Amino acid sequence: MAGNTFGNIYRLTSFGESHGSAMGGIIDGMPAGIDIDLDEVQRVVDRRRPGQTEGASARQEMDRVEVLSGIFNGKTLGTPIGFVVRNEDCRSEDYDHLKDVFRPSHADYTWQMKYGVRDHRGGGRASARETLCRVVAGAFAMQALKTIGIEVIAAARQMEEQIKQAKAEGDTVGGCVSCSITGVPVGLGEPVFGKLNAQLAAAMMSIPAAKSFDMGAGRALTSMRGSESLDTMRMVDGEVRFERNFSGGIQGGISNGNEIYFEVGFKPIATLMRDIPSIDTQGREVTIHPRGRHDVSAVPRAVPVVQAMAAIVILDNYLLNKTTHL
């Protein structure tokens, strides 16, 4: 259960359909007494907004985050932080033609079969618009992490040219997002099932369109010899230094103090600006003529989402690790 809750101590529970009244969430477990800059939260969210980059959908949303609780006089209270973001620019009629069809490689068919009912407008709950709430929770987490010297950075490889070309052809592209986390102390992660890498993998693979996860050197390690792969340790000026970091900063499921890094692969957006053959809810074969506003690649907007989910995992495990000793 808890399909809409993520985290152990620092927990995000989110709600919202793409074309319903609002998206929103509750952050529980935020430590008390942290100074919060709500303008900075808004700035982080703005970076995720559509219409910012080439190839992004033209939907214009202000995506103003309204924080309803948990902050008092600029500080966290230790109580849950409720927040809401209104869905303003919802041209639901753009989606009327999709009411009874199943778009291939979308959630339409599986959600209809699972729930027996669905909000077809803009993908409903299955829309990537839900990631907005992840970004909000990540923005709060990053402010807490900053006070203890932890920084999370995510980056996509340059792909503006590919996106431009695909767009011209009514096509879409996939791509990869890398993430780097610095300043993490030794000791985060909860073996054996709650390994830090396992939690990061779950976080990343829950992002819409994510299809692969590589921890540290990832798949490249599968074809190495052991003798090439060891992250050997030396003492430098009385401190432990790792001579390599193929592990990506995690060994035995626990952070080793090195930079944590990983890569997430995303499939191409499944909505093409072309005729697509499919079936409808009556089992008839149909041709879908896409309308509405759609990104050409999930990658640019996935960057802040990857960053946010990483920040949530790290803060959560930082708090959890405080229970290791009495």
Added chain:
Amino acid sequence: MAGNTFGNIYRLTSFGESHGSAMGGIIDGMPAGIDIDLDEVQRVVDRRRPGQTEGASARQEMDRVEVLSGIFNGKTLGTPIGFVVRNEDCRSEDYDHLKDVFRPSHADYTWQMKYGVRDHRGGGRASARETLCRVVAGAFAMQALKTIGIEVIAAARQMEEQIKQAKAEGDTVGGCVSCSITGVPVGLGEPVFGKLNAQLAAAMMSIPAAKSFDMGAGRALTSMRGSESLDTMRMVDGEVRFERNFSGGIQGGISNGNEIYFEVGFKPIATLMRDIPSIDTQGREVTIHPRGRHDVSAVPRAVPVVQAMAAIVILDNYLLNKTTHL
């Protein structure tokens, strides 16, 4: 929390250090009234045992699974299944020389730093021996899944030659394990954070030495165009058919009725039969001369573990999905 518990409804909690008295676990949430063949559970466990394949460690364990509860007259009671496997062939003295050193790319350093104390013998709790408990829980899950027509198969690419050669050189190799799950009904998985692929990723990345996870076509999808990647649907004899399955049987986080498949990448075993430079608990640089019994590759023994974890996830989500409707 819950570092040693996995699953939502069908849950495994496990315990045990490699060279302690025993490994064991408790399976909670097993449905009532399922016929259980305990000999078959033992046979599944036997397949994981060391000393079975070229390149495996020579440790000789009988690994006899003693089931202590939850089964009565050959049927599950719906109560927790407790089980214990004794650690018999424990030459702890083989590990005395490792008491105060940190082997590179192992859990030695991180566990010592996290807990301030550790059982150094054979890796203690960080040893891959804990996967034995996963295999037991998976064996029970597979018996339940079989009654509803679901089958889980895992396979490693042929690598006996590589293993033999690496062994001769005192070196080790990594590799990949593929997994295929058939007979899964449409509808399993709990969006948005509990997507079936996210749960599978967490399960697989919690296995020792796992470094990459590819869902369906995985990373290959990141360089495809959308027009190449769609799993289009047709009607064949009144039934929905997918013309491709790049998604690996999951769309929008929910199973679509197709074969579910994914691949897990494992790094090379970190214990080489060579001198390895490292440091000790006093911060002195040392050279480690490995002794004891060690595999050349994690892959052969990871196969039943991947299979077991997949079975646990699928059964868990099958049960969870029963709560979608009143």
Added chain:
Amino acid sequence: MAGNTFGNIYRLTSFGESHGSAMGGIIDGMPAGIDIDLDEVQRVVDRRRPGQTEGASARQEMDRVEVLSGIFNGKTLGTPIGFVVRNEDCRSEDYDHLKDVFRPSHADYTWQMKYGVRDHRGGGRASARETLCRVVAGAFAMQALKTIGIEVIAAARQMEEQIKQAKAEGDTVGGCVSCSITGVPVGLGEPVFGKLNAQLAAAMMSIPAAKSFDMGAGRALTSMRGSESLDTMRMVDGEVRFERNFSGGIQGGISNGNEIYFEVGFKPIATLMRDIPSIDTQGREVTIHPRGRHDVSAVPRAVPVVQAMAAIVILDNYLLNKTTHL
């Protein structure tokens, strides 16, 4: 963790300080396809509103529940139901004099010590106003339960005269709320720790001011002989009938098909309209002169809260019980 989440499958997560912007919550795990009458949800919430009964605080809130997601065309989608209730009539200045004092038998002192910071206005998160969110989640649960023939009723003993008299004296009173649940099938509850009575006890004792819980005949059973106490069974017209129901409809932690009943005791409201000696945050002894709007008894407004929490527990366990069999 999860201090602000209640339930296993049907889960309420809530947020909100009494004098912040809004109260609200997210209901996760609502089954899909249930017809929902939102006006009925509002009517249930209205029954909890202050200013309805003698002895209730004069705070005038419309408490309009705005449902933001999870319902489409009058039916539940199986996705989370987000809702918000604005805090409108907040005369925060009424509470300025309480900023630095600890009211006795309130949460002021304990929250300040735990969190190091608190919203002193109207009790902040510790205010009974949070129960509004429970009532909303209970109202949804009751609509689902109605479709399967389960009804939850809560009732307080007549105490208007006592309340009137206490109010005249600037004093307050406690009291009890009884709850009866009919139509519950045999089999709900999850031994050994998740017994239905244990879950009901947790639910009820989490309501502000609750101090005692009696399951079935409760404490009266402690002074009975076994021979007086048995709920013996007979067959009547081919059906199992219980000749007594001292157990309150639960045996061995599992519902037996009988009426489930229990009683919850509430202490008197701790805010008197009298001078009260106490201390302040600087450790000085002070006299508090209460102002603001306060109930004379928690009991009248606790009635719908008890009902709501019972409905949440029963629906949650109804869903959970579906996983007992494959």
Added chain:
Amino acid sequence: MAGNTFGNIYRLTSFGESHGSAMGGIIDGMPAGIDIDLDEVQRVVDRRRPGQTEGASARQEMDRVEVLSGIFNGKTLGTPIGFVVRNEDCRSEDYDHLKDVFRPSHADYTWQMKYGVRDHRGGGRASARETLCRVVAGAFAMQALKTIGIEVIAAARQMEEQIKQAKAEGDTVGGCVSCSITGVPVGLGEPVFGKLNAQLAAAMMSIPAAKSFDMGAGRALTSMRGSESLDTMRMVDGEVRFERNFSGGIQGGISNGNEIYFEVGFKPIATLMRDIPSIDTQGREVTIHPRGRHDVSAVPRAVPVVQAMAAIVILDNYLLNKTTHL
């Protein structure tokens, strides 16, 4: 789910049928580096053993606790503590006559209806024998709590005379167990649903035969006036002192530093040494002639169980509270 798991950070998962091979459990979340006296654990368990007091069943079990993991060189490793207690003196044939009948006020009927199958021998999993595992987990918790100055004491009112008399008449009696916890710091408990009193109530009402729970002055508070009930605070020698403690050491769900106390009421044992009318699995009316070994009152053996569950809740919340601040 999680019917057989209790706790958030310090978690007990248990297994075992009364007349199966063994009872046992896994304690996860035990802090690392705690000195453990295993003989003391055994002594605590011995106090719970049958045959120790007048009115207790004559079943002779050694109940030797075998600890299988999690302790190394006398210290906790921070890894799960697995333990097993063999069921030695199982005269299962004593229960053959109960195979097909439902004893009134027992779990027989409800478990049969829920699971469709049950182990009828000695109550199976519904037997109070499962409390043995709670006592083991409580004994470990008490050793951890002792190091931080927290002590848990439980006591039953004198009732040996009543028990003796009831026994002579083939009857049984109920009774109450009081519990007192001293040395608890201010700040434990997680509002709003995880109030410390709510967690204690859940813990206590999950004990077999528990029917009432009174927090602090409990039900007596329901008939007090507010003016009589306040736990007023004063400063004494620069320290906060409570002039009364009707709240039982918890306000707003959080410990206030005072003694925590509560009372648990138990119904009479449902197995009388008399003919009892009931029904069987075929719906026929039958008369049960009890055999086997049975207590006259649950109270004497409930004392260490109440103590154990209280210790588990307090340690769990002590650890959880460490996450309140960064």
